[in-house]
Amino acid sequence: MAKKPKSGDNPNIVRLWPTTLLVKRFAHYQKVNPALLELFYAHCERDRGGPVHAYASKDDLLSQYPMHAELGELAEFIGQAVVEVAREANRGLWPDDDRVRVTLTGLWFQISNRHAFHEVHVHGNASWSGVYYVQAGDSGASADGEAGGQPNGVTRFYGPHLEHMAGGFGDYGNLYLHRNSWDSVPQDGKLCIFPAHIKHMPFPYDGERDRVIVSFHAQVFDSSGNMSYNYGFQN
Numbered sequence: 001m002a003k004k005p006k007s008g009d010n011p012n013i014v015r016l017w018p019t020t021l022l023v024k025r026f027a028h029y030q031k032v033n034p035a036l037l038e039l040f041y042a043h044c045e046r047d048r049g050g051p052v053h054a055y056a057s058k059d060d061l062l063s064q065y066p067m068h069a070e071l072g073e074l075a076e077f078i079g080q081a082v083v084e085v086a087r088e089a090n091r092g093l094w095p096d097d098d099r100v101r102v103t104l105t106g107l108w109f110q111i112s113n114r115h116a117f118h119e120v121h122v123h124g125n126a127s128w129s130g131v132y133y134v135q136a137g138d139s140g141a142s143a144d145g146e147a148g149g150q151p152n153g154v155t156r157f158y159g160p161h162l163e164h165m166a167g168g169f170g171d172y173g174n175l176y177l178h179r180n181s182w183d184s185v186p187q188d189g190k191l192c193i194f195p196a197h198i199k200h201m202p203f204p205y206d207g208e209r210d211r212v213i214v215s216f217h218a219q220v221f222d223s224s225g226n227m228s229y230n231y232g233f234q235n
């Protein structure tokens with residue numbers, strides 16, 4: 001009787017196009033986050049004259065506060081994490097010892113409450129984007145804490161198979177297509193970096209404390225400063 005191949009060992013199978021994300025917690029979040037909250041609420045107060053339940057700053061926060069120590073510390077952590085996830089996604093394409101440079105082309109904060117949310121969207125003009133949870137508040141996999149309840153303030157990502165599900169055929173053979181979303185549940189100090197082209201949406205949030213996040217876009221350059229996109233023929 002032929003030996004049943006172990007999962008992943010079948011030489012006849014080609015697996016293509018995985019989606020790579022990074023999730024990690026900032027070791028300094030307990031020090032950094034309170035300082036960020038102070039900065040953000042003071043910024044919001046100046047801009048709007050009081051607290052609001054749906055606020056997004058402009059995306060040039062790093063230029064607005066170039067000397068803010070904790071914001072700088074967070075940007076440094078984010079930059080290193082972008083290299084970490086991009087290096088993994090480009091394994092075999094980047095030389096192991098290549099020194100890459102990350103530019104955070106946009107970084108901004110958002111405060112939400114009273115069911116504020118964003119529609120499904122993608123980010124442009126960047127290879128990687130991300131969200132850092134400064135204050136998760138009452139975010140959770142379900143708002144009422146029970147199975148089957150609606151998620152509260154989670155960031156939901158949709159896989160590339162999503163468009164093929166509309167009017168598509170679903171059976172046991174393509175069960176792997178049916179779970180076409182993944183939720184990042186907010187947690188204080190958690191960073192989630194994703195390919196900028198991946199569809200996502202922050203679910204409506206409601207809680208005693210606001211949900212406060214930092215979002216960002218990143219471009220990555222190789223050691224010679226190139227972005228390395230080649231529009232020409234290869235030979």
Ligand SMILES: [Fe+2]
Binds near residue numbers: 121122123200
């Ligand atoms: Fe987004």
